[in-house]
Amino acid sequence: MAENRTEIAELGEFGLINRLAASFSNQLSSTVKGIGDDAAVIDLGEDYGLLTTDMLAEGIHFDLTFHPLRHLGYKAIAVNVSDIAAMNGTPQQVVVSLGLSNRFSVEAVEELYKGIRSACDDYKVDLVGGDTTASKSGLIISVSVFGRVAKDKITYRSTAGANDILCVTGDLGGAYIGLQILAREKQVFQADSNMQPDFEGKEYVLQRQLKPEARMDVVYELAEAGVVPTAMIDVSDGLSSEIHHICVQSGTGAVVFEENVPIDDQTVYEASALNLGPITAATNGGEDYELLFTIKPEDHPKLKNNPKITFIGYLTADKGKILLRTKSGTVLPMQAQGWQHLS
Ligand code: ADP
Ligand code: MG
DSSP states (O other): OGGGOOOHHHHHHHHHHHHHHTTOOOOOTTEEEOBTBSSEEEEOSSEEEEEEEEEEEBTTTBOTTTSOHHHHHHHHHHHHHHHHHTTTOEEEEEEEEEEEOTTOOHHHHHHHHHHHHHHHHHHTOEEEEEEEEEOSSSOEEEEEEEEEEETTTOOOSSOOOTTOEEEEESOSSHHHHHHHHHHHHHHHHHHOTTOOOOOTTOHHHHHHHHSOOOOHHHHHHHHHHTOOOSEEEEOSSOHHHHHHHHHHHHTOEEEEEGGGSOOOHHHHHHHHHTTOOHHHHHHHOOOOOOEEEEEOGGGHHHHTTOTTEEEEEEEESSTTOEEEEOTTSOEEEOOOGGGGTTO
16 A cells, blocks of 8 residues: 555645546546536536535634634635636525534524525525534535526636737635735734734635635626636636636737736735735735636727726637736736645
8 A cells, every 4th residue: 555655745646636537537428527627517407507516614614713604705705606607607506514613503504504505595596405513624515506508608717819818807815815915914813812803904815715706797797798708617726727728728828017916005015014026925815716818809898998907818729828917017027826726
């Protein structure tokens, strides 16, 4: 046994998934797309069905010392809906599974479910089932979402082309900066429990971390504008990582202009206060749950006045070569930390 042991960290998260997936092939003609995109795609006849799952584990994805249970419930739904949004689809049903330790009271679980219900209302999805079990190592929340998309509207990661314009919704880096502030305030509190956390003026970045939104609003606005992106993914692991996914799967490269990457003023200010570069938070931070997508240049006029969308660069024919042009004009390879997530 011992000589055959490979550490998971050696492969990284994506390497591990690829290795496990290699021994599976799809047996059903209704399985249109299996592993490798934001959601699996199932042929339902007239439409495609979309199926995705994401798990949140205590101590890995959240810390209950500062994450209100209601926000956590909301986030568990939102991050899953975000993967349906990334396929240009509409979420419909969710199932929620919980691993609970005896640390939790009925009232605490009800509080979690208030957030779940609020997200179900906001995204117009029905909670239709789940599973409940005991857990010895903290709270685990696993959510799966089923959604739908018209066959001619689906957006994969693998279908972008050279010269397509790279677009991103909202702003980036806030969730990561919010997390750094929460971690710092926790340390201060642990050192001296008389110290009250200082969250004033930091509400936006904290909300980005604790209660993110899926960009279903943009999915509807793309439909209204008559635009089907050539590729789309949601920003869960950081902009660099997601651009790598689109480029590797589409066989393209990319050029990103640092000055175009949207970063909120509060993120810039708080990043500087933490001695962090705002662009690093935006490109490698993750958990923003914005949408990254590509469009044909001729569709640019249809979106150029939408304040929720920023054009950050373009794709090239240089396969896998992803470059960042900094504000000073230097061109650097764009590193993607998300590619070594478990290491
Ligand atoms: P996302 O960040 O969009 O949720 P992930 O990076 O988690 O996507 O997963 C990438 C792909 O790998 C998806 O198709 C996902 O369904 C699949 N995947 C992840 N973990 C496993 C696993 N343990 N077994 C099979 N497929 C997996
Ligand atoms: Mg995703």
